[in-house]
Amino acid sequence: MNKIIITTESCSDLTKEMIDKNNIYIIPMHIVFETETFADGTIPVQFIYDYFEKTKQVPKTSAVNPSEFTEFFEKITKENEGASIIHIGYSSECSCTYQNAVIGISERKNVNVHLIDSKNVSGGAANLTMLAVKLRNENPNATVVELTEKIKAYVPHIVTSFLPDHLEYLAAGGRVSNAAAIGATILRIKPRIDIIDGKLVATKKYRGSMERVAIKFAEDFLHSRELSREAIYIMYALGADENIIDKMKKYFEEKGFKHVVILHTGCVMSTHGGQGALGISAVENI
Structure with missing residues (x-):
């Protein structure tokens, strides 16, 4: 062949x-950026975070x-x-x-x-x-x-969710209002973003620190569908607490997943999700 x-x-x-x-x-x-364009993967993710700290803007x-x-x-x-x-x-x-x-x-x-x-x-x-x-x-x-x-x-059986640590980057990119971002920060609210029919849809809100809500996020994800235990993916942006990643990995291993794959988000996804964002993806039993 x-x-x-x-x-x-x-x-x-x-x-x-x-x-x-x-x-x-x-x-x-x-x-x-304002005057320069880079191919994804050719600059470090930290470059984006440094740019945001200086300008309060995210690159496109x-x-x-x-x-x-x-x-x-x-x-x-x-x-x-x-x-x-x-x-x-x-x-x-x-x-x-x-x-x-x-x-x-x-x-x-x-x-x-x-x-x-x-x-x-x-x-x-x-x-x-x-x-x-x-x-x-x-x-x-x-x-x-x-x-x-x-x-x-x-395709319709890939289940994916994200949990931004804060909404500053989403606000800077025009994806949520500044008022919503400020309110979420004050109330320590983290919206869960699910991929539904190819679109990013806010479906649930968690309140508290990422350390507090990460395992609840993992539990809710696990119980949302009948998932294959062959593999599950944990995505994280630079700035995420590695101890949280380890706890999530251990949790999924204890729940019978054969392969828990850890992925570090690159520049494109880190620009959208911001520092410390988490994500999970698995496939439904079909």
Whole structure:
């Protein structure tokens, strides 16, 4: 069978080890400051936090553009003659990146690319990408069309939630009002953000320090669906307390998860969620 290559975007927040071990190709999104633009992954996350402290503004993030996708897929095809590509895209409800990928491969007869809208972000997209790798390895005789359909079947069953430590970054980025951010800070409220049909939706509020609410967040996540115990992903932004991450990891291990994968959010997701944000992703039993 022809070689099948899995690709995704940088905001899936996969580790370098996961990328290298599974031969996953990554195309970066962008971080846009006032006068400079950087590819995601080329600057440290701390740079964003330092910028916010100085300016009380967050940089903008921008999608991969169509020509970048064209160049990306053509380069992979040239380096892997006869290969097919399955691309796991950032949620089309949160960015124009997926649509840009559609444009980027249109009228390109020399590339064989199959696009999947993950309807997810960060560790949720990582979750689906690693499921794609697993399905590819388990089905060596599947055609690229068959494999694409197998992966797509998991899209509505990837469960992902986030918990910002505070709302300053969301307010600076215009995603919540300043009044709401100030009120949440005073009351020590942390909104849980769930990915629902590809959109980020605030569904529940927790009150207290992150140390106090993190395990409750994990418990609620675990009981929200019938989840496969094969793997669960914990995402965290720079500034999160490592002791909290360890406690969450131990909690999920005690609940029978075979693999608890820790992911550090990159520049794009850290810009949106801010310092200390947490996230969880798993897959429903299907």
